[in-house]
Amino acid sequence: MDPNAGSGSDQAVTPARPSAPSCQPIAWRELINDFCWHRLFSIVAPPIVSVYGMLTTRTNHYTALFSVGYLILCGFGITAGYHRLWSHRSYNASRLLEYVLALLASANMQPSIYKWCYAHRIHHRYTDTDLDPYNARRGLWWSHIGWIFWHSSVRLGMPINMSDLDKNPVVMWQQRWYWPLAILMGYVVPILVAGLGWGDWRGGIFYAGFLRHTLSTQFTLSVNSLAHYLGEMTYDDKHTPRDHWITAILTNGEGYHNFHHQYPMDYRNAIKWHQWDPTKWFIFACEKVGLASHLKRFPENEIQKGALAMQLKKARALSDRLQWPPDSNELPVITWESFQEQAETRPLVLIAGFIHDLSAFLDEHPGGRRHLENNIGRDATSFFFGGVYDHSNAAHNLLSMMRVGVLHGGMEVQTEAEVLRSLAEGVIPLSPRLQGLRAY
Ligand SMILES: [Zn+2]
Numbered sequence: 001m002d003p004n005a006g007s008g009s010d011q012a013v014t015p016a017r018p019s020a021p022s023c024q025p026i027a028w029r030e031l032i033n034d035f036c037w038h039r040l041f042s043i044v045a046p047p048i049v050s051v052y053g054m055l056t057t058r059t060n061h062y063t064a065l066f067s068v069g070y071l072i073l074c075g076f077g078i079t080a081g082y083h084r085l086w087s088h089r090s091y092n093a094s095r096l097l098e099y100v101l102a103l104l105a106s107a108n109m110q111p112s113i114y115k116w117c118y119a120h121r122i123h124h125r126y127t128d129t130d131l132d133p134y135n136a137r138r139g140l141w142w143s144h145i146g147w148i149f150w151h152s153s154v155r156l157g158m159p160i161n162m163s164d165l166d167k168n169p170v171v172m173w174q175q176r177w178y179w180p181l182a183i184l185m186g187y188v189v190p191i192l193v194a195g196l197g198w199g200d201w202r203g204g205i206f207y208a209g210f211l212r213h214t215l216s217t218q219f220t221l222s223v224n225s226l227a228h229y230l231g232e233m234t235y236d237d238k239h240t241p242r243d244h245w246i247t248a249i250l251t252n253g254e255g256y257h258n259f260h261h262q263y264p265m266d267y268r269n270a271i272k273w274h275q276w277d278p279t280k281w282f283i284f285a286c287e288k289v290g291l292a293s294h295l296k297r298f299p300e301n302e303i304q305k306g307a308l309a310m311q312l313k314k315a316r317a318l319s320d321r322l323q324w325p326p327d328s329n330e331l332p333v334i335t336w337e338s339f340q341e342q343a344e345t346r347p348l349v350l351i352a353g354f355i356h357d358l359s360a361f362l363d364e365h366p367g368g369r370r371h372l373e374n375n376i377g378r379d380a381t382s383f384f385f386g387g388v389y390d391h392s393n394a395a396h397n398l399l400s401m402m403r404v405g406v407l408h409g410g411m412e413v414q415t416e417a418e419v420l421r422s423l424a425e426g427v428i429p430l431s432p433r434l435q436g437l438r439a440y
């Protein structure tokens with residue numbers, strides 16, 4: 001099946017409205033003609049009916065529990081089925097599981113598997129561009145729900161490979177029987193369960209039917225909006241997808257969207273044990289009972305590289321915001337005699353080949369002013385490095401900011417190999433160590 005059927009174009013990428021002249025401002029008439037009125041009705045009507053139902057119908061505990069359970073169960077049809085199985089082929093499902101997922105997904109009254117996956121594959125291929133149906137750079141409202149109302153949001157004729165779904169009998173079956181399946185699973189089944197089960201026909205209609213349908217629509221849409229807006233960019237910041245537990249809770253685990261956009265063929269969204277991803281657990285359980293196989297995982301080593309690259313980027317940004325001691329090449333080289341002479345008028349102390357001006361620190365020294373005064377004009381290296389007190393990293397960092405010169409012939413010169421070895425062994429105090437990282 002070709003979603004471009006009828007477009008009449010053989011271009012690799014075709015505009016949404018091939019006949020429209022390019023670079024022309026979009027006319028109001030064109031916007032109105034493109035507007036999808038029946039989608040406006042299908043999006044707006046369920047919440048209005050839900051509010052009416054909640055105001056006029058007593059809540060039955062069984063119905064409330066069933067509605068939440070049915071919401072979560074049918075959500076797996078979208079997350080484990082539409083998304084991770086049919087859009088991304090992140091695992092293989094048995095024919096039985098495919099039929100079950102297709103039925104559950106139909107209860108959410110979203111587009112058919114084929115249409116949904118076509119749009120989603122475009123989203124991944126052209127993320128954050130004008131070709132992306134839910135382009136997050138057009139704002140939260142557009143990426144959440146605005147895109148639905150215009151036919152041209154999902155462009156036809158894109159070079160998206162759909163051959164796997166063309167050949168899939170379950171996908172074709174659901175496409176053929178889409179409306180009967182959607183009405184059956186979306187409304188008939190929940191109403192019958194609540195009505196025949198415990199006599200709450202009205203609750204079945206408004207809570208298990210309309211309200212559940214409304215919530216499932218909003219939760220699914222939040223993957224396109226909230227998951228591109230809220231949270232951390234853990235693995236890459238080139239595009240907008242983000243990781244956040246709130247989105248994960250709303251969407252059966254689809255909230256670790258930065259991970260997902262980086263590794264879309266991975267059957268998981270969350271990879272840490274404490275992160276909420278019931279869809280991953282559902283697929284894992286299906287594998288254990290023989291309903292799923294070939295669960296794909298991106299190599300852990302490559303995942304960690306992505307995370308490390310972002311951590312280094314953040315560390316570098318922080319490092320750029322901090323003040324660092326002057327480079328030793330920028331400091332004046334002073335003879336021992338000159339150091340002695342200048343120490344008569346300023347509190348200069350030599351430590352590890354660097355001359356430090358302690359003027360602003362004499363009264364701040366936790367060990368007292370006297371210890372410092374005793375070392376003015378002297379080499380206090382052994383005192384500082386443990387002779388009297390083994391100073392902390394913080395003290396090393398602070399001291400390095402007071403450097404005003406280098407003693408001629410007093411610097412220990414290290415080879416590159418020695419510096420790297422010192423870095424690895426952690427024997428160089430923090431400031432020089434970080435400077436070493438910046439230098440090498
Ligand atoms: Zn995806």
Ligand SMILES: [Zn+2]
Binds near residue numbers: 123228257261
């Ligand atoms: Zn996305």
